Amino acid sequence: xxxxxxxxxxxxxxxxxxxxxxxxxxxxxxxxxxxxxxxxxxxxxxxxxxxxxxxxxxxxxxxxxxxxxxxxxxxxxxxxxxxxxxxxxxxxxxxxxxxxxxxxxxxxxxxxxxxxxxxxxxxxxxxxxxxxxxxxxxxxxxxxxxxxxxxxxxxxxxxxxxxxxxxxxxxxxxxxxxxxxxxxxxxxxxxxxxxxxxxxxxxxxxxxxxxxxxxxxxx
Numbered sequence: 001x002x003x004x005x006x007x008x009x010x011x012x013x014x015x016x017x018x019x020x021x022x023x024x025x026x027x028x029x030x031x032x033x034x035x036x037x038x039x040x041x042x043x044x045x046x047x048x049x050x051x052x053x054x055x056x057x058x059x060x061x062x063x064x065x066x067x068x069x070x071x072x073x074x075x076x077x078x079x080x081x082x083x084x085x086x087x088x089x090x091x092x093x094x095x096x097x098x099x100x101x102x103x104x105x106x107x108x109x110x111x112x113x114x115x116x117x118x119x120x121x122x123x124x125x126x127x128x129x130x131x132x133x134x135x136x137x138x139x140x141x142x143x144x145x146x147x148x149x150x151x152x153x154x155x156x157x158x159x160x161x162x163x164x165x166x167x168x169x170x171x172x173x174x175x176x177x178x179x180x181x182x183x184x185x186x187x188x189x190x191x192x193x194x195x196x197x198x199x200x201x202x203x204x205x206x207x208x209x210x211x212x213x214x215x216x217x218x219x
Contacts, residue, residue, distance in 0.1 A: 005209050009151060010175055010182065016205045017185035020192060024048055025056045027184065033107040033132040034100075035059050037117075038068075040124045041093055046083045048191075054082055065105055069097050092119035109133050122161040127183075136179035138170035143190035150194060150212035 026039040038059060042051045058079065062068040068076075076090035083089060095118040100107060107128070108114050114125040122140070129135040138144075145160030148169070157163040175182055193200050201213045 005152075006173055008209055009206065010173070012205045012209075013185045013189060014178060014181055016193075017181060017188060020188065021184065022048070022188050022191070024052050031059070031132070032064075033128065034065060035063070036128055036132040037096070037107060037120075037124070038093070040127050041089065041096070041119055042080070042083060044089075044119070044124070045085065050083055054079070065097050065101055068093070069101060096120070107132070126161075130180060130183055134180075136174055136176050138167070138174045139183045139187075140166060140170055141187075144170075144186050146196065147186060147190050147194045150199075151206055151210045153211040 073090045077086045080086040080089045111125045126139045129137050140161045145156040148154050149156040207213045
């Protein structure tokens with residue numbers, strides 16, 4: 001039953017995504033691993049719609065490590081101001097650029113090496129492995145953790161990206177094909193449907209298999 005539920009979860013989620021996916025520049029255009037890294041660093045603790053406002057123009061002006069390396073921290077902070085935490089972002093981003101250039105100018109591919117980059121944790125490392133290097137690995141944040149907790153009654157810890165049991169569960173859940181779409185679908189589903197407060201259970205395509213929704217019905 002559990003395997004059947006997992007398969008149904010994947011299929012229903014991908015069907016929902018096909019009709020409801022959000023459109024962002026970094027999803028619709030071919031990017032280099034460096035540009036994917038820039039997008040993910042910008043998206044940290046920031047609404048994706050805010051990033052969309054500056055990202056396309058940003059990577060046109062600064063498409064590679066060398067062009068970004070020429071900026072001062074103050075110049076970069078001014079550009080990143082709409083995202084909030086702009087001084088910290090500018091500092092971390094320039095540290096990352098310097099570190100990569102010192103290591104030969106190539107974005108590393110392994111999780112271990114990626115996590116040596118300033119500002120890169122579990123989530124960004126796996127996002128790059130998935131979207132830039134085409135590995136079928138799950139990307140997990142608090143929003144993804146919330147969906148899995150509700151649908152499967154899975155005990156999720158406070159820091160989902162570092163939750164070993166959740167990572168193991170997701171590694172078995174993620175499909176070998178359409179894994180990029182699956183990861184994006186989970187992110188969009190959490191943002192649009194399975195929201196932290198007042199989730200849209202009545203309209204949810206997963207309502208028949210969601211433990212949380214069925215608990216609410218029973219009440």
